[in-house]
Amino acid sequence: MLKDLQYIKQTLAGHGLKVTHQRMVIYQVLQETDTHPAAEGIYEKIKKKNPSISLGTVYKTLEVFVEKGLIKKINTSEGNMRYDARMDIHNHIYCTNTKEIIDFKDDELDMLVRDFFKRKKIGNFNLKEFRLHISGEKIDPGKHIEIT
Amino acid sequence: MLKDLQYIKQTLAGHGLKVTHQRMVIYQVLQETDTHPAAEGIYEKIKKKNPSISLGTVYKTLEVFVEKGLIKKINTSEGNMRYDARMDIHNHIYCTNTKEIIDFKDDELDMLVRDFFKRKKIGNFNLKEFRLHISGEKIDPGKHIEIT
DNA sequence: TCTTTGTTGATAATTATTATTATTTATTTT
């Protein structure tokens, strides 16, 4: 599912970013993967085809993307940050042994929580978003988890 | 609200830990604070009265506490880990400008989510816990947030 | 074209954390 370049260009430009080659490939990798990669992982993926791009640029670019609201930074119980290009509201399932972060989107759950906060007000606070962190471990690490 | 030493000793011993002075003071700081401090912050607090305790010991001790199920390790959008001595199920409100992590416990919400997962099953996955991460920012950083 | 500004790559520096090891303290054995 290769996102077409035009779309990527528009997305970058639409967020007030100058379109550069490095930004294109970094954003493209994020679009193509659903594994919520770390900076290092993104760097590994792109450097085959683009050996000149430096790790520092990957870090800086990711930070710029986060600032501009293009991607989200997500934190894990290990020491490193991971990045998520999926911007719709969704939750994350953390597998404590495989370290995977699996997306979990459920409209009913979202509504449930949103509804709850319509009643429950948090004063002196401007609520931006909520995310459910579900943690546990895969029973068979080789297989996918399945939500039914 | 100084926790009495006997209680702390019992808690440590009850989790299979040898009672030492450093473990006592580290656990005590965690009990006394609701700010979810980082290792560094704990170190700063205890070193006034205990200048000989080393930062490495703080890190190691915290890790031991986590392993033994005495405390929880929580991750923030910045790069560092923070520790939480409150072990009952509760959620966290994260203020993106003051970097505060504020506890948010609500039985109704817990029930709502628990109920949801009774119906919605996640296959090939052993669900351990879920926590709602609420983020946003305080309107007046000087004042507390209030839940009504 | 000249000037200014933004971006990148190379590298150094910093921060948070973990590992190592000698020493200290506690526990068990004799």
Add this chain to the structure above:
DNA sequence: AAAATAAATAATAATAATTATCAACAAAGA
């Protein structure tokens, strides 16, 4: 109680992840 063994700690070194610096380059404006 002394010696032997084990566990915990302090000091320090090492590592990993991330950020800062800065010169070179590219793009945009005057």
